Amino acid sequence: MAVLNIPTQAFPDQRPGTSGLRKKVTIFQQPHYLENFVQSIFEAIPDRMGKTLVLGGDGRFFNREAIQIILRMAAANGWGKVMVGRGGLFSTPAVSAVIRAHRAHGGIILSASHNPAGPDHDFGIKYNISNGGPAPEKITDAIWAGSKNIQSFRILDTADVDIDHEGHFQLGDMAVEVCDPVSDYAALMARIFDFDALRRLFAGPFRMRFDAMHAITGPYALEILENQLGAVPGTVINGIPLTDFGGGHPDPNLVYAKSLADALFAEDAPDFGAASDGDGDRNMILGRRFFVTPSDSLAVLAANATHIPAYQTGLKGIARSMPTSQAADVVAQQLGIPHYETPTGWKFFGNLLDAGKITFCGEESFGTGSDHVREKDGLWAVLAWLSIIAASGKSVADIVVQHWQDFGRHYYTRHDYENIPASAGEEIMKTLSVQLPILVGQTLAGRVVQKADDFAYTDPIDGSISSHQGIRLLFEDGARLIVRLSGTGTEGATVRIYHEHLEQDAARQQLDPQRILRDLITLGKDLTRIEQLTGRKAPTVIT
């Protein structure tokens, strides 16, 4: 088996975004496009020689072809061993768990997360480091720099290998282990949670529905919820991963997981509903006729963490991404533990988790997690909620309403304007930036602006600085208005506007967030001039 050194030409557009490189499948199918990026990853990891790489993806279209190419390239680039999930499958949190359990040097995850899949849709690739988490900016910048200068890539000259049966074999000088994608992850969950308590919950009248949206969490949810915890068969729906996710959009929110939401708001609704995204790192939590916003979910889990065996002794600290509501901060203050505010994207939590500064972290974009892995983890969040329900005997609605009474309610909504022209996206951010200096002290939407800035973050562990992470208007009464551009889209630009208002009065805590936040919503539209600049009268997605 010869190692081929194939000449290639650089592509100018291989800059990793919030979570790896995401592009249309047709872009990835161009000759050498995937190979160039994979070679650039490997070159950015010079100490890879003889070490172990974990490899798998969410099963979307092009996953299998990509796995074969990456295996041959890994063998030609000095890796000692690759652990690949059977069928080329691994959820994002499972890759993180396997890297940590087997002390691998890193991992490659093939996914575009919640973006639709299929020949005309999206594909993605990202690299995770030895702590199991997304590569920090130092490495993604090196990958980007390498991809602009690449002249050749190395690949083993050999036929496709069998990734559909567990076992061990050699590929040139490299060992390959095809492993069960679920077992290490399921074992980790069994160590964190009290599975006996959850079995007792499912043995009673409690009913749940989990929508895997034809994406990667199907096999994980079936094994853990139905096989191990005894939830009645049929609890997991859409449990078979399909290469096009059944034509759906596996983004667990009220718009894209509408059928699940409808079921939970029906007369005969189950007690608990949950969904996950394409690669299994996001979660949506629903009670009977009740939706839990992700920011509240993080706060509620933190406030009740001691119900879960792994967190019985309490949390070290909590971190949230900047646009995530401040609900978790209030819990941290009451618990007397530190809280941190990071830029959007899980990679910013890694250092805090590694340094033992935080135990829980989360994002408003349906992401929650803990120090058990270094990715957000959809099923972990579901099991955490089930544990709190089991321990308290209360419904989801009762748990959250009680939480608001104890800590105040952070009304919250995010409005997304998807796929606007890239130039309009730039213009909106510019329009807003130039206004910042004159906004402080003004009364807008009935509140005084205390601070208006472009969020920059200095990592408390390694001192690295990340600037331009979103425009913030902070008001004297604690309300916030935030605007940023998405870093995960594959077409045009997406503007996200985040609105938050704190309500302490229990009598005013169960109103419609869109109504309560109306003045902030109008202000966001006015300040960005989004309608004038894009012609859009309304957002494409409201969460």
Ligand code: VG1
């Ligand atoms: C979005 C979310 C962000 C999340 C990222 C990756 O990024 O807002 O919170 O970390 O997706 O999640 P952006 O840049 O589009 O706002 V996933 O599940 O798509 O890997």
Ligand code: CO
């Ligand atoms: Co995801």
